[in-house]
Amino acid sequence: MAIIKPFKGLRPPAAIAAKVAARPYDVLSSAEAKQEAAGNPVSFYHVSKSEIDLPENTDVHSQQVYEQAAANLHKFVSEGTLFQDDQPCYYIYKLVMNGRAQTGLVCASSVADYNNGIIKKHEFTRPDKELDRINHIKTTLAQTGNVFLAYNDVPAINAIIDQWQAQHPPIYDFTAEDGITHTVWSVDAPAAVNSITTLFADKVPATYIADGHHRAASASLVQKEFQQNGKVTDIDQPVNYFLTTIFPASQLAIMDYNRVVKDLNGLSKEAFLSQLDYSFNVEEVGHLPQAPSMLHEFTMYLDGRWYRLVAEEGTFTTDPIGVLDVTILSNNILDKILGIKDQRTDKRIDFVGGIRGLQELVKRVDSGEMKVAFALYPVTIQQLFDIADSGNVMPPKSTWFEPKLRDGLITHLIK
CATH class of the missing domain: 3.30.1760 (Conserved hypothetical protein from pyrococcus furiosus pfu- 392566-001, domain 2)
Structure with a gap:
């Protein structure tokens, strides 16, 4: 069954959340990121695509880029662009695109679940892309990119999430320039947190990677390295988990x-x-x-x-x-x-x-x-589940999910 836990998210104040939020690092080029971040010193591209702050001929996979990302992240924290919640929370993340809504749970998912096949894959990963994320995580000591997971609906989980949205104000609510609305709630009540954790452990036999295979693989490899170096002494250490947002399958649509x-x-x-x-x-x-x-x-x-x-x-x-x-x-x-x-x-x-x-x-x-x-x-979500359950992988570039989660709204620190 799926092991998830709340965490102390690193996130921006509500007043600047829309300015901080950035598209996922792997959906745009360095030049596009530089253009989007122009005139915006708090854009999360300064962390996720930190080469925009270095000379144009800089190798985007050089250690200099990762160190620039870490420096920018530390600067954001010291200046108050980002702050860490005082207590572990779950976060509800709702996206609305062209009138269609999907709502997921932002949480820390178990690296052990990934290694043991509870978190199921449907794509091969490339070592060069893994290495890029490994170096980014190790240098920043943060998982800045979300892994998009899906699961077969559990009505009791849906009910808790729906009730929380109805009874609590969001911490973020804005519409990005591309017309996609992003609304986020913080779930901090111990009773609700415990109920969600228990329901996933009891009712969700597996989750499925929809988008973010390289981010998940890299989190696993970083944890393995930390463990081999004697840096993992407690099962609850943050490095044993990775940043995910889990959506019920009924709300998802795959594009061609x-x-x-x-x-x-x-x-x-x-x-x-x-x-x-x-x-x-x-x-x-x-x-x-x-x-x-x-x-x-x-x-x-x-x-x-x-x-x-x-x-x-x-x-x-x-x-x-x-x-x-x-x-x-x-x-x-x-x-x-x-x-x-x-x-x-x-x-x-x-x-x-x-x-x-x-x-x-x-x-x-x-x-x-x-x-x-x-x-x-388009591939159907059931086809994706069937392939992952069978232990097979899809041909390359089979699925395209929209809308996409924004980087920078919630970051998971691994130390």
Whole structure:
């Protein structure tokens, strides 16, 4: 069962919370972060993307960057930009995007649960990305990035969270420039805290990483290093836990994660379309952007025209991985026709999150940068759970979750 605990969050005063809050470090470039932080000395980008305060040619993975992050974090604390709560709390975090709300519980989740498979994964991690987060955590002694977890709904947990929101004022409530509203409550009453902890231990057999595999893996590796160096002497030490926000599955929506490819692998347009006919029912649908309407249906943009591709029987299996549309696309088009064997390393393919819309696919192809684009129907949350439960991993770039939690609103100190 899931082990979670409250913690003393490091967070900004309400008056400046909106100015401190920053998008997750891994969804924007250093240049974009520098632009967003311009004129804002309290932006959390000074901690999460601290290279913005160093010369432009600085290696973003150099120790200098991590030390700058630590210095900026300490400065924020000393100047009152961030303060630590006096007692351990849970935090309720509600996001509203385009009228749809999702509400999660910010807590410290057990590293042991991650190591033992109670916290389930669905993606491989890359050592270089792990090392980046490891160095950031070790140097700042803080987990600044949230791991987004999901779980099958437990009505009793939902009831406590709903009741707390109804009866207590939020500590933060603001709408960011992108139109997403962020509202946060602090749960500090011992009875409510104990009830939440007990319910997760009794009623939640597993949680699932929706977003943040590298952050979770890095927290585990840092804890392991601390333990090997004799720095872990008590099970309740903060380093044995990591920063998570856990959402009930019923409130989550996964967006599409689309693909663009640079060339047709030496094929003419006509030859490429002919080869598609072996595995798909292909229909030209016009100039206007078209989104897939169901599983196993794709739309494709090529030479100014949209096509609908429906997978034929026999092109996929019914196991948790084989039934995924990303697998169908990979096996029957990207690999078989376009010769893309490893989507993680092949420079001919790129990925476009659904938040950017289909027009981004049109833009990338019409510019001549890419030759063809594929739009996919989103993976369902149940498919994600099924794959994680089976011990398998999804193909790369299978899921895109929105809205995303902001960095800087709640940080977990590991020491």
